[in-house]
Amino acid sequence: MTTTWVKSDRQKEREKLLRAQGRRSLSAATISTIAVVGLVVVGLYASPGWPRVRETFFSWDAMVTALPDILQGFLLNVTIFLIAEPVVLLLGLGVALLRGLRSPVFFPLRVLAALYTDVFRGIPVVLMIFLVGFGVPALRLQGVPNDPVVLGTIGLILSYTSYVAEVFRSGIDSIHPSQRSAARSLGLSHGQTMRYVVVPQAVRRVIPPLLNDFASLQKDTALVALLGPLEALRQAQIHAGEMFNYTPYVAAALLFVALTVPMARFTDHLAARAARQRGGAA
Amino acid sequence: MTLLTIDGVWKRYGDHDVLKGVDLTVDSHEVVCLIGASGSGKSTLLRCVNLLETVDDGAITLDGVELTDVRADPDDVRKRIGIVFQAYNLFPHMTVLDNITLAPRKVHGVGRAQAEEQARELLTRFGLESKARDYPDRLSGGQQQRVAIIRAIATQPRLLLLDEVTSALDPTLVNEVLGVIRELKASGMTMILATHEMGFARDIADTVCFLADGVLLERGHPDQIFGAPKHPRTREFLSRT
Ligand SMILES: Nc1ncnc2c1ncn2[C@@H]1O[C@H](COP(=O)(O)OP(=O)(O)OP(=O)(O)O)[C@@H](O)[C@H]1O
Numbered sequence: 324m325t326t327t328w329v330k331s332d333r334q335k336e337r338e339k340l341l342r343a344q345g346r347r348s349l350s351a352a353t354i355s356t357i358a359v360v361g362l363v364v365v366g367l368y369a370s371p372g373w374p375r376v377r378e379t380f381f382s383w384d385a386m387v388t389a390l391p392d393i394l395q396g397f398l399l400n401v402t403i404f405l406i407a408e409p410v411v412l413l414l415g416l417g418v419a420l421l422r423g424l425r426s427p428v429f430f431p432l433r434v435l436a437a438l439y440t441d442v443f444r445g446i447p448v449v450l451m452i453f454l455v456g457f458g459v460p461a462l463r464l465q466g467v468p469n470d471p472v473v474l475g476t477i478g479l480i481l482s483y484t485s486y487v488a489e490v491f492r493s494g495i496d497s498i499h500p501s502q503r504s505a506a507r508s509l510g511l512s513h514g515q516t517m518r519y520v521v522v523p524q525a526v527r528r529v530i531p532p533l534l535n536d537f538a539s540l541q542k543d544t545a546l547v548a549l550l551g552p553l554e555a556l557r558q559a560q561i562h563a564g565e566m567f568n569y570t571p572y573v574a575a576a577l578l579f580v581a582l583t584v585p586m587a588r589f590t591d592h593l594a595a596r597a598a599r600q601r602g603g604a605a
Numbered sequence: 606m607t608l609l610t611i612d613g614v615w616k617r618y619g620d621h622d623v624l625k626g627v628d629l630t631v632d633s634h635e636v637v638c639l640i641g642a643s644g645s646g647k648s649t650l651l652r653c654v655n656l657l658e659t660v661d662d663g664a665i666t667l668d669g670v671e672l673t674d675v676r677a678d679p680d681d682v683r684k685r686i687g688i689v690f691q692a693y694n695l696f697p698h699m700t701v702l703d704n705i706t707l708a709p710r711k712v713h714g715v716g717r718a719q720a721e722e723q724a725r726e727l728l729t730r731f732g733l734e735s736k737a738r739d740y741p742d743r744l745s746g747g748q749q750q751r752v753a754i755i756r757a758i759a760t761q762p763r764l765l766l767l768d769e770v771t772s773a774l775d776p777t778l779v780n781e782v783l784g785v786i787r788e789l790k791a792s793g794m795t796m797i798l799a800t801h802e803m804g805f806a807r808d809i810a811d812t813v814c815f816l817a818d819g820v821l822l823e824r825g826h827p828d829q830i831f832g833a834p835k836h837p838r839t840r841e842f843l844s845r846t
């Protein structure tokens with residue numbers, strides 16, 4: 324015996340009301356957005372310094388002149404980021420796992436990992452890049468790279484790995500101990516328990532904070548400019564100096580934003596998907 | 606034939622003695638029920654047998670081999686003993702099928718195809734074949750607990766430990782889990798179960814053990830323990846439940 328669902332009048336009425344509510348909130352959102360944007364624009368135009376600001380920060384000519392170079396420099400930022408990101412992920416997870424080893428044999432490694440995260444998280448990224456970029460070549464060691472791009476990237480990696488390791492560690496710690504008990508009681512070793520049970524769950528949990536760290540890694544690739552390579556910020560600096568106009572900086576900023584905004588949206592998307600998959604359960 | 610011997614097991618947390626010299630033998634195919642008040646040490650005893658806790662004194666022997674020998678490999682011991690906990694502890698990021706096949710594949714080296722075939726057989730046997738591809742949070746509590754039991758027996762353990770496997774469940778779901786345990790008994794599985802379901806203990810146990818404050822006060826046939834308990838504390842405990 325099957326009964327088919329025929330929408331009752333009550334449900335039809337309810338859905339009509341819901342649609343009306345939806346339309347009302349949409350128009351409310353539209354009106355308030357227009358009002359806010361209008362106020363900002365009017366405020367800008369009305370301020371006495373606006374013509375000058377527009378000339379020095381938003382000059383179309385300066386933008387067109389500088390953009391090709393900045394864009395080319397920006398490719399270097401993207402390259403640094405694309406190389407640093409996977410390395411940071413792998414090393415960060417490795418350091419986090421080292422800190423979780425229980426066996427006494429690994430005591431020195433555990434201490435080293437703890438020391439590394441403590442010290443390197445404490446050093447400002449700018450300093451780290453200076454230290455590696457100018458310090459390492461000064462040692463005049465054989466076979467050590469001298470390229471400022473390579474050294475700057477290494478500095479970024481050293482800094483960010485210590486953050487990311489802590490993110491991974493908090494993720495690993497957040498997995499309930501009963502999951503470990505369950506895995507160990509099935510005969511899985513410590514390594515297998517981490518690999519198949521703990522780390523996969525931990526990684527899912529820390530994806531949003533990780534992507535957040537990556538957004539700031541993207542921006543901090545600009546710090547490599549301090550060592551001299553012609554990346555986006557450096558190019559912008561050069562053009563700004565030549566033209567006595569700050570528009571190139573705005574252009575560089577827009578490029579960075581163009582990269583981080585999609586990343587932020589992607590983070591939200593992943594978080595939302597994770598929430599949906601869990602079906603609201605804990 | 607004796608399968609498991611627990612001999613003078615002592616367990617202490619801080620300065621609190623939780624198990625005070627427990628002796629118990631379990632024969633092959635025997636079903637032993639541990640009963641006793643909350644905090645009497647039932648879970649601790651089961652965790653000691655599975656080496657999830659280290660004993661402070663005494664010995665536990667399975668198939669004539671001492672598990673509590675400090676040189677014994679705990680992973681090796683756990684391969685031969687299955688345990689199911691009160692909260693199901695399924696792995697939430699894996700499907701039912703992956704939960705069941707993880708240990709056979711990674712610990713016992715069974716190939717994926719064979720492991721999945723065996724898992725599907727077990728799921729069918731316990732009426733869960735349609736859930737193989739589902740994630741645990743899509744299952745009811747009773748279904749999750751049945752999957753946890755299947756996961757524990759998928760490695761064909763010599764001994765199965767069940768720690769209050771029904772106490773987190775809605776009363777209407779208890780029966781489906783108890784049905785699984787009955788079926789396992791019929792197939793000859795040796796089991797030790799800690800339980801608060803006295804009716805079920807009476808029905809399924811070959812032997813009932815009453816534990817109070819870490820001491821095994823009385824053991825016997827269920828009819829004797831529930832019908833004519835010898836120890837006054839057993840009598841008192843049973844009259845309260
Ligand atoms: N890890 C631990 N640290 C300290 N004390 C513990 C620990 N685990 C258990 N205990 C104590 O040991 C005693 C026995 O606990 P156990 O869980 O074995 O009791 P139980 O008989 O299973 O009780 P219940 O029926 O409530 O499950 C309790 O007093 C408990 O507080």
Ligand SMILES: [Mg+2]
Pocket residue numbers: 647648649768769799
């Ligand atoms: Mg218990």
